[in-house]
Amino acid sequence: MNKRLLLTIVIVLLVLVGIVVWKSSASSAAIQQSQTMPFSDDSTTHSTDGTMQNKTTDELCQESLLRQLQVLQKQPGNITQFLNDFKANCHVQDCNAALAKALANYPDQEFAHLVENLLKRMPQYEQHMQSTVLSTSLSPQERFNALWKLREQTLGKAEAMLGFGQERNYANYKFAYAEIKQNRNLNAEQRLKAFEELQRRYPDATQQQSKIGLYEQSIELLNQNHNNPAETEHLKQILQQRYLTEQERQDIQRRDQREIQQQQQVNQYQQALQQLQQDMQPLKNQLSEAEWQQQYQQRLETLRSSMFP
Template identity: 70%
Template sequence: MNKRLLLTIVIVLVVLVAIVVWKSTASSAAIQHTKSTSSQDSSTPMSDDNMPHKNKDEIFQDALLKQLKKLQQQPGNITQFLNDFKANCPVSDCNAALAKALANYPDQKFAQLVANLLKRLPQYEQRMQSTVLSTALSPKERFDALWKLREQTLGQAETMLGFGQERQYADYRFAYNDLAQNQKLSAEQRLKAFEELQKQYPAETQQQSKIGQYEQALNLIQQGQQNAAETERLKQKLQQQYLTEQERQEVQQRERREAQQQQQVDQYQKALQQLQQEMEPLKAQLSETEWQKQYQSHLENLRLKMFP
């Protein structure tokens, strides 16, 4: 082998070794960069770095402010507010958390009203436990007496804030009962007055289903003295007014079943009265034991016949 060939081989080997070393170095650098990047990504939290991290107390404060806002927008049920508050309180001192929320509430006039109500509730509950109302009072008189007790203990504004929804519902029910008992009005006049009552108490009306409203209206026409044909005409009118087609069919089927059951009961009562009349003369002919035996036997047969 001549020297020129040997020199060429040496140069080629040197070049190949340099290429291998360069690739190995580049690959190691790339791997190191990838690991470094991955490490940095794994240590970075998923949430936005600019977003503040709130603790449990702060989150609960936000929730309380929302609850107070809802109470201000829809007042009248302090019991529901307190139940929700106690059920969802995650902190050790719930009362202190509520006091803090009230101190930070934007409308301080409303917040003070809530604070007054909460402060006076224990005294009101004690007075309620020791209060006895006469059974001679009507339901309306008893409710009015309890309402007066609330106002004396809690304050008028505080009472409406805490129990206003109950007051509205009671007033609606009392007005409805007065309407149902008013025999001076015709069925048509009752229904007209019922529509006005619903407009006067929209919240109470919306809480009832359409079927519930239909049954209330139906009760009003059944209190009147109109004939059966007029009652049926008004009933059909009410069904068209309050019920869907499916609900009308269900109501009509139920009323047919109830009518059949009532007819069956009436027939049984009539047959029972006839049996008693037939058995009465036999008391003079039979001993008490024998009479009771025969009567019970006839009665059992009658029941099996009427209600198989």
Template identity: 35%
Template structure:
């Protein structure tokens, strides 16, 4: 995945795939209650009969037993958490690269070290067939990683073509079934993002209702078995932003634009939260207009000052330019910018 980001290049796809790069903790921290498991040993009661009887070794012996038991409990707890995480990825399908990437990073991508670590991670795993599948998959995945590091593609290729070549390389090394197990959700998300760009290009020929219907069909066709996971990935805000962009494309009347956006916000967030989202959007829009206005004014200032550069000394020119730049910043931002 590290190399995939560089290869894809396009900002839209990178934004979508950013989700898969979020590191996931395979070994959650042990709960504090587990760390304190085990009762304290009671002090031995002195015998009632006379005579020197020593129990000095009993507390140390009990403490040692308790420490060993506590360590065993902690180990079992950590193992169970690892298994639960892997079982969830196994059940979901299509996103196992999170788990494999983390393992490969820990073993330094060295074949023997990775196989040893994999055996440790899978010891006692309840699904023996799936464990065998991972054992067979790991060396092929390491081969794919090496091939990826050597892959060179022209920047003239479209993002879709570059992604298709990467996906073909995965299938070549892993086989279709294991490539889907590892990258199925990413495939579905990429298909959705590329499809969205294509749909956006022809949205102006559709009515507002047809646009949203087409976007919903695209989600279902692209995501298929991964619909729930990728719907959570897109979230309310992501879905709202794309639907808003789709609806407002080509709409120039300000009142109509605001009415469409207001209806969409209410549908996604409810009336109360929709008002908050609307106010935030207004604030961001004003900030964007301010930045664009300042950049335009600065470009005009630099063009004007360039024409006067040969008419005065460099020191006088720099002094005049910096003073006008400070005035420009005050005018747009109320105070000097750094």
């Protein structure tokens, strides 16, 4: 009985030890799994965040391109500005693919195809421009018209206007202004009225210039006619009221006054110089050439010092 009891006790102990060892192994495995799981979850989270971030960047890029295309459609004629904005605001890896996608999804596909044609033909146009040499005997208007013809031939008429229409508009404004300036059949008031009409015909070109710039152009036209001083001053006052602020009028008046004083000083100097030359002329027969030159230079330096201290 004692042997059988002892054997039973030994078997029970072995079973208990086995259970303890099994539980210990299971617990250790669970701990190891719990320690490794957060790293796996974190990696998955980072991967998901990265995908979402890339998607967000693409969407933002498409939204930006949509706005830029809308601006180009509403205000066509400056493809250079569009391309500069596009490059500055594109933050994806393949900007050309992003632009192609934006054009493919643009609501107005007729306009989108026009943009595509323009961009596709731009390299060929730039190559032609680099190899084009125009005669210096051509007038500015003739040179511009020749370049515009090249644009239409290379890009297409509609594409040329889409890409460079603002330049065309401003050039037409400048050429028309030159015609007003050179027209000898116009008096001062007629020139100024023609200039007002020109501004109404080309509002976009007019808006590109400051009010002071428009005032200076008006004064340039006014100076083409030889008016009496009173009439000129009266017209200047009208132009200043039309184009300038009070502070600008004061600045212009001070500047004009300085210019008048400087011109008077120059006139006085020229008169004094002429008188000096007349006074020195008789001395040529009395002095040697070296003595005459010495006296002339001394008196000339004295005159300059007194006139321009």
